[in-house]
Amino acid sequence: MAELKVENLSKSFGDNQVLDDIGIGCRTNEIVGVFGRNGTGKSTMLKCIYGTLKADSINLEIDGIKTNPAEVIPSCRIGYLPQESFLPKNIKVNKVIPMFFPDSGCQDNVFYAPGIHGIQNKSIKDLSLGELRYFELVLVSFLDHDFLFLDEPFSMIDPLYKDLIRDFLIDLKKEKGIILTDHYYRDVLAVADKKILIKDSKTFDIKNEDDLVSQGYLKS
Numbered sequence: 330m331a332e333l334k335v336e337n338l339s340k341s342f343g344d345n346q347v348l349d350d351i352g353i354g355c356r357t358n359e360i361v362g363v364f365g366r367n368g369t370g371k372s373t374m375l376k377c378i379y380g381t382l383k384a385d386s387i388n389l390e391i392d393g394i395k396t397n398p399a400e401v402i403p404s405c406r407i408g409y410l411p412q413e414s415f416l417p418k419n420i421k422v423n424k425v426i427p428m429f430f431p432d433s434g435c436q437d438n439v440f441y442a443p444g445i446h447g448i449q450n451k452s453i454k455d456l457s458l459g460e461l462r463y464f465e466l467v468l469v470s471f472l473d474h475d476f477l478f479l480d481e482p483f484s485m486i487d488p489l490y491k492d493l494i495r496d497f498l499i500d501l502k503k504e505k506g507i508i509l510t511d512h513y514y515r516d517v518l519a520v521a522d523k524k525i526l527i528k529d530s531k532t533f534d535i536k537n538e539d540d541l542v543s544q545g546y547l548k549s
Contacts, residue, residue, distance in 0.1 A: 330357045331475035336388040347373050349530035355506040362521030363510040369527045371510040375478045379409050408474035412481050418454040429468050442467045444493050459490030479509035483516040
């Protein structure tokens with residue numbers, strides 16, 4: 330079982346202290362959901378751990394070994410799905426898959442994932458938002474990482490693909506540890522084993538929707 334542990338994560342932008350000495354952990358076979366209003370630091374936290382944004386301070390351990398975030402991408406221990414699409418627009422889905430997976434066996438994992446057959450002959454630019462988000466998630470998920478960071482995988486997606494994503498993540502956590510953020514709180518609550526809220530630069534443990542109300546994230 331792989332384990333990721335973060336402590337003492339702080340990040341400010343000028344006088345704005347976004348994250349202040351926060352911690353988060355994740356293990357294989359676990360989905361951790363992160364809630365927070367816009368600007369509270371959800372994406373900032375993921376980027377600081379992943380190493381694409383320099384933290385003011387951070388203690389990161391993977392399997393008990395202290396790790397510099399700058400080493401995360403070269404180590405291939407963490408996969409990251411950002412909010413913004415990263416695929417070339419004028420290429421078909423069935424041509425993108427070999428770009429990520431030269432091995433035919435790995436390609437089959439993607440081609441035979443639920444929902445991919447129906448879109449494989451479409452160009453990326455012709456995919457609906459749900460189709461695109463789901464395809465990007467499948468691509469990133471089948472890469473050889475122990476952990477997966479997902480930044481708003483449910484955002485602005487139609488119900489059909491929300492269901493596909495939820496089922497896919499529940500199956501995927503058998504092999505990976507997953508940390509995800511999203512404003513669609515019911516979707517996060519439905520899949521997350523552990524939940525935290527980022528508020529006033531700190532983290533708070535969340536068990537259910539009532540906790541989100543009591544913390545002021547949701548209206549009563």
